[in-house]
Amino acid sequence: MIKEDFGNNHEERKKTLKKEYTDLKKKYKEWLNNQPDQKEYYSQIIKKIDCVLLSIERNKKIKQIIGMTLVTALGAYVSNQVVKKLDLDIFGWFSDRDSINEVCDNFSIQLFHTYLHNFSDGKQFKFLASPAGSTANAFYEQLVRIPDYISGTISDYDRKLNQISNDKFDAMLTNYMAGNTHNNFVLKLSTDVNGLYCSRILIDLKE
Numbered sequence: 130m131i132k133e134d135f136g137n138n139h140e141e142r143k144k145t146l147k148k149e150y151t152d153l154k155k156k157y158k159e160w161l162n163n164q165p166d167q168k169e170y171y172s173q174i175i176k177k178i179d180c181v182l183l184s185i186e187r188n189k190k191i192k193q194i195i196g197m198t199l200v201t202a203l204g205a206y207v208s209n210q211v212v213k214k215l216d217l218d219i220f221g222w223f224s225d226r227d228s229i230n231e232v233c234d235n236f237s238i239q240l241f242h243t244y245l246h247n248f249s250d251g252k253q254f255k256f257l258a259s260p261a262g263s264t265a266n267a268f269y270e271q272l273v274r275i276p277d278y279i280s281g282t283i284s285d286y287d288r289k290l291n292q293i294s295n296d297k298f299d300a301m302l303t304n305y306m307a308g309n310t311h312n313n314f315v316l317k318l319s320t321d322v323n324g325l326y327c328s329r330i331l332i333d334l335k336e
Contacts, residue, residue: 135195139188146185146194153243154178180233190232197229197237205244212249220245221257225273235260282306283315288330307332 136142154175161171184190204222212220222241224230230237238258245256261267282301285293293302306313315330 135198139191142191142195143185143188146191146198147182149198150178150181150185154182174236174239177233177236177239181236184233193229193232196227197232197240200224200227200229201237201241202244205241205248208245209248212245212252212254217254219255219257223259223267223269223273224261225270225277226261226267230261286332288332291332302332 135145157171157175157178161168161175164171181194185194208220208222222238222245224237238260241258242256259267259269267273278301282293282298283306285295285298286302287293293299306315315332317328317330319326319328
């Protein structure tokens with residue numbers, strides 16, 4: 130899923146987003162009717178969906194709403210690959226600081242949970258999350274920087290020349306990726322008209 134999937138222009142994107150969240154609202158209304166004991170919880174989420182729909186109608190935060198939709202859907206899909214393989218009681222999503230989390234009072238948390246619940250076919254576990262707006266000072270901030278270090282190193286790494294452009298990437302590349310000393314695998318994903326392909330990238334230490 131990429132940004133263009135929402136449409137080739139502003140009005141098309143608004144139309145796509147409006148349908149996405151209108152359908153989601155209908156789904157939550159069904160759940161509310163079928164599970165009256167969850168009325169208060171579902172009603173709060175429906176109010177947040179109404180907030181998103183109002184923002185779309187008023188041309189506000191369109192970019193952030195698209196980002197919120199993409200990140201939560203893709204994040205929940207990847208997380209489900211972990212959830213379905215483990216017998217767990219608690220699962221947590223702790224986002225790094227981002228403006229998508231400021232859309233309608235951290236609606237990204239409920240949206241992520243909704244997608245994850247749907248992907249996991251209703252598997253029961255306790256879900257935890259923490260608000261993380263663009264100015265948040267989260268207690269786990271150092272932990273969520275780890276993916277940035279990894280992705281930054283891989284982006285900089287020149288596979289053909291087997292080198293990096295800056296010494297700051299050396300520790301990550303040499304100590305944690307090269308030679309597979311920690312069972313860390315670097316995989317390359319690519320797509321074409323025939324489907325999705327995955328191949329492993331071997332990183333060797335220089336002599």
